[in-house]
Amino acid sequence: MSTEYAGTATYHATVTLPDDGDPRNATTLGAALEDLADRTAALHDAPNGDERTHGDGSTDTYEDGSELVVEDGALATIEGDIVVASGGSLAIAPGGSVTENSGATVAEGASYTQTGPRTLSGAGRILWRVIAGADADSVYSNSDADVVVVSGLSDDRVYTLGEGGDTHGSRIRFVSHDTTNAVTFLGAGGATIYRSAELTSFSLQNASGGCAWIEFIWSAGGSGLPSVGWHVEGYRRIP
Helix, strand or coil: CCCCCCCCCCCCCCCCCCCCCCCCCHHHHHHHHHHHHHHHHHHHHHHHCCCCCCCCCCCCCCCCCCCCCCCCCCCCCCCCCCCCCCCCCCCCCCCCCCCCCCCCCCCCCCCCCCCCCCCCCCCCCCCCCEEECCCCCEEECCCCCCEEEECCCCCCEEEEECCCCCCCCCEEEEEECCCCCCEEEEEHHHCCCECCCCCCCCCECCCCCCEEEEEEEEECCCCCCCCCEEEEEEEEECC
16 A cells, blocks of 8 residues: 655755665665655755755855745844845845844945935944045045045145046045145146135145145036036135
8 A cells, every 4th residue: 555755854965775686665665765755845844944054155046036035033144145146136125124233344345325314323423534644745536535634744745636436426625733834736637626716725734824624525517516526615724
């Protein structure tokens, strides 16, 4: 009489195969079939609460149009990397959340378009990139720093505001603690740096007539935008 076998959700690394000399009966053939049925049950049950473990270097591939769904209350833990291929996307549905725990490092090298508010809480803050200004004629853009602090110059210097890496709305600020020597600014390739009429001189120096700090903002130009180039957004002149 035939026997119904549902299978036990156990993954067997090997399957017992009959030998040429084994008798052709249910006992001989059944062992292999049971191993395969157990494997099938393990694959069937894994998404429904059982742990699914991949060894180092293994890959799950989902073809175009397929889905991986993690049900509410379930937990998917990835100890390696998640890579979204070119042209792909990662979407968090309304009501969903992404939690970056304390101590985690998130490297954001992409360009982001944010359509909702961002709220800082607790120790949450935006850290500015602050560097020391070189004691030499140099080129700076927003790709280098947010704030450049100048002090201890051995002579007057010229800093050129470069265009490389800058996008519309980029800012860079220069602060001077130097009371003896000054920094003057040039636009990339001799381009105009736009400033208000009363700012006839905008040398950076912590002394009378100089600017203790000055901030520039980049405009990409075009319809409805200021002329392309760097614009003085703010400054503090010392009387």
